[in-house]
Amino acid sequence: MEIFVFLFSLTALGVLYTMNNVPELQEPYVILQVGAGVLVFVFLVYLLMAWRNPPKDLLFFAFAVFSFTCVIDLVSALQHDGWITGFMEFYQKAGEPYLGTAYGIMMCYWDGIVHFILYLFMICRITERKDYRIMGLFWAGSLLANMSIFVTGIVVGKQGSDIRPAFWLNMPFLLVPVWGAISVFTSAKSKQLTGGYNAMFVQCMRLIWRPQDLMLVLLALAAMAFTIFRGLVALDAPLEACTIYLKQYEPYLKDPVGYPRVMMLHFLFYGVPLLGALVYGLVEPGCNWMPDLSVFFAGAMAQCQFAHMGGSLHSRTMAPYRIPGDAFLVVMAANLVYVAIPQIIAMRCTENPNFFLTVSSFPGQTGLPYSKEKDTLITNKIKSS
Template sequence: MAPNAPLAVFSVSLLPFPLSYVLNTQSWVKDPTVILGVGIAVLILVLGATYSVVRRVRKPDFILYFMSLFMFSSMIDLIIAFEADGILSEFMGFYLKDGEPYLWTPYGTMINYWDGTVHYGLCIWILYCVHRGWSYRKVGLYWCGSITNSVIVLLLGSVCGKFGVKPAIYLNLIYLAIPVWIAFKLLQQRQNDSRAITVSSNANIWNRPLDCVFIVYLLGAVAVDLFRGFIALGCTEALMQEYLYDHEPYIMHPIAYPKIQMLVYMYYFVPFYVCAIYGLLRPGQTWLGDWTLIVAGAAAQGQFSHIGASLHPRTEPEFHVPAREHSRNIFWLLNIGLFVLPHMFAFNINLCNRNASSTSRKRNMGKNN
């Protein structure tokens, strides 16, 4: 592929800095409805500019049409995070005040930091893969899981929390719809023969000690996610109340984002973990490798935002992690484990699938010869 298309897509992501600075100086960009209109107009211009370049490429990859939009928004979010923390000023103040004021909260700030760094980096890697002609399915699925979790929590938390519905919140709907659609497209591209663990000697779970370890982890994750989910629902059982006040009081913060994240873990992650246990007990499930990547991306984004907001200086002291060593040790052990272990699980499953696929191809070649 000619380098001009990925380069043009990347170049669009550099526009938010001058654009946001100019808009911040305009007195007419103050009304929430006007901000929504300006946001829609900017998105249309970004997509239009990308289309005018990409359509000239012979057989362009569909994802190029959307990467500029998400990279542009990632830089906007990074500017918002910097302004919320006082690192920058006079760039997105109008948006934080009259557009999406909930982004000023510690949780909103951490979401924006993740979007402006990790999501931006993943988009750059996807562009590089497109340029080199490499497959970006795995990184694409990870990106889809991460950004979908981010937007779901942001939307539901903003509506259920103290901020209510602001007109500009509707801009986030496109950032939910497109990644979900891209994820379906990438899942449809799955090669069935590369997703199954086919080595018959490993059919017994007791012959796979590492998988036994992951089953223990998955059972533990189910227990923790149910436990914290019930806390978010307001369960008054003594053990849950003790954990809430001694380890993670931030779960009950009135902005509602941590509650929504706990409920997402309970209602979406727990069913996956149960299905993953079945996939380990019955090797050969063709869906497991792809979904581990989606869940790993979602877990990384969710845990980063939850941990960061729990410790952020602008979070009220009563919702900080208690300073007691025991409390902090439990907090870090659980939350770092829920961040790291999904990645280890995804890496192991996809590595086994790749090795099994390679073994299968070698056997087929031997039979053909």
């Protein structure tokens, strides 16, 4: 099935080429109607294909339809960067001109490559009746962060006064990841949630005796501080440190397109609490929500930082807002470490989840070694002696 989805998605090239060469299809409201009609048609094609053997997971249809649009996004990015021509001129003028911004181009690259690969893999897993939880959570975090920043940035940025009807084609891509995240978070886990002796042993150890987790906690706290600082910069805080950072390190945060500022506010109001939750989960044993949350957050941060770093370096960004040459290495290193922290935490939580499992007691035991209460077995033994 994934091979058919891949091949059928390539037919988006024909749709784009036709619309680009038929003037009657290039009016703003016509673009909206044709775009909505194409999405419905693609959905019906996959619905008819799966009629006899319907997938158990309805997200299959969302992944299949979105695979089609991934090709459109990749073509958009390639044409804006001058690699190809003849497909998207009509959409650049009468569709969504803000896709030509540095952030819009980098966003389309991420969607056209990373999301497309994820869709094909998840479709394969659904077809084979296998679990795709980690990929699904990473995708949901990535697309939800992507679209929430993109849609908000359109409205508050300099393009906000020139919104065309095709803007409303973004709504399904904003709402579906919410449904996808809820669906994946609430689905039954294929891995165990209850641990035995190994989990009990790990959870007995305080943070100081877990150097890997201690280092991750310190890195997460540093990421929280960096997030708060850049949020203050985006909010025009009059602090001298904020002014220096904005002028000498990341002037891109004040790019009038609006996306960098919106992203920093997303990080400030959503990223900081999520990082705080990850710190809590690394300190307090038995937080079985940690693996899922860490993967979801890793997906969001990966997409955001890719678009942010790429946008700050892209030629479409005006020269005064690009990273200054003498601060390039420092800024890039800070951003790379910043995006790596959630990825490392997610890998730690998924590859060795013993610390996050709910520990079941042994027969005859009413207390647990990491509990604040004394072990009742030892207490009873002392009393009997």
